[in-house]
Amino acid sequence: MTAGSTLAQGQADRPGQTLIAVGRLTRPVGLKGELALEPLVGHRERLSELAEAWIGRAAETAHGCRVEHVRFTSAAAVVKISGIESRTEAEQHRGQYVFVDERSSAGPAPGSFYVHDIVGLEVFREDGTFVGTVQDVQKSPAHDLWIVARAGREFMIPAVREFIRSVELDRRRVVIRPIEGLIDEN
Numbered sequence: 001m002t003a004g005s006t007l008a009q010g011q012a013d014r015p016g017q018t019l020i021a022v023g024r025l026t027r028p029v030g031l032k033g034e035l036a037l038e039p040l041v042g043h044r045e046r047l048s049e050l051a052e053a054w055i056g057r058a059a060e061t062a063h064g065c066r067v068e069h070v071r072f073t074s075a076a077a078v079v080k081i082s083g084i085e086s087r088t089e090a091e092q093h094r095g096q097y098v099f100v101d102e103r104s105s106a107g108p109a110p111g112s113f114y115v116h117d118i119v120g121l122e123v124f125r126e127d128g129t130f131v132g133t134v135q136d137v138q139k140s141p142a143h144d145l146w147i148v149a150r151a152g153r154e155f156m157i158p159a160v161r162e163f164i165r166s167v168e169l170d171r172r173r174v175v176i177r178p179i180e181g182l183i184d185e186n
Contacts, residue, residue, distance in 0.1 A: 019059040019099035020114055023047060028090035029078050035090050037070070037077040037098060038139065040115065047077050054099040055081065062099050113167060123148050123157070123174045126165060131155070131176065131183060146174075155183045 023037040039047055047070050056062030066082040079098070084090050115137045123131040123146075132150030137159070139145075144159040157163055157176060166175045 018102040019054055019062060020102050020116060021059070021097040021099050022050075022053075023077070023079075023098040025055070025079070025093050025096050025098065026076075027094060028087045029076075031087050032080075033084040033086055033090045034078050034080045035084070035093060037079045039077055040097075040139075044072065044077050047079070048072075050079070050098070050100070052100075053081075055093060055096050056099070057096055059097075059099055062097070113169075117169055118146060118167070118174075121167070121169075121172050121174050123176055126175055126177050131178075134174065157182070 022041050023039050025035045026038050027036050028034070029036050037047065041047070050067040050070055052064070053067050054062035054064050068080040068082055070077055070079050072078070081093075084093065118134050118137055121134045123134060125131060130150070132148040132153075132155065134146050135149045135154070136147040137144050138147060138156075142158075146157045146159050146164075148155045148157055157178070163176050163178060163182070164174060165177050168174070
């Protein structure tokens with residue numbers, strides 16, 4: 001179960017347009033304004049098709065840009081955005097997200113979800129006990145981790161079928177089967 005965004009959906013510059021995050025700009029690469037791009041989509045190769053995108057800390061405040069190119073190294077996807085011409089300018093965009101119009105997105109793979117669909121869902125055990133609310137999704141090499149919070153405490157739930165029993169987007173809920181020790185009840 002992978003995800004494709006870490007922020008809520010938002011409106012772009014044009015009314016009726018919904019943006020989804022496909023990557024996070026993590027650090028400058030080189031001296032000519034390129035940035036490392038952490039993919040938030042299942043297959044990083046999809047990023048090579050980027051031409052028009054929006055960048056910002058949230059979809060609601062993102063601004064449109066043209067993507068000059070995306071290249072891949074063994075360690076990262078690297079993106080060059082028009083108007084970002086130096087390492088100093090690139091540094092100003094560290095931590096921002098790259099968004100695309102939802103209509104131009106291929107959509108998540110079967111069994112996968114966009115992060116903006118997961119964040120905010122209420123989490124319950126199979127017996128109906130409330131666990132908390134999904135606050136964020138973190139990428140890890142093996143699988144995503146869903147950050148669930150309740151009463152000021154956070155739990156990391158591995159986004160794998162063994163723990164995630166069902167995701168009911170229409171009811172805004174997730175049902176889990178945690179193993180002993182996964183959720184600290186104290």
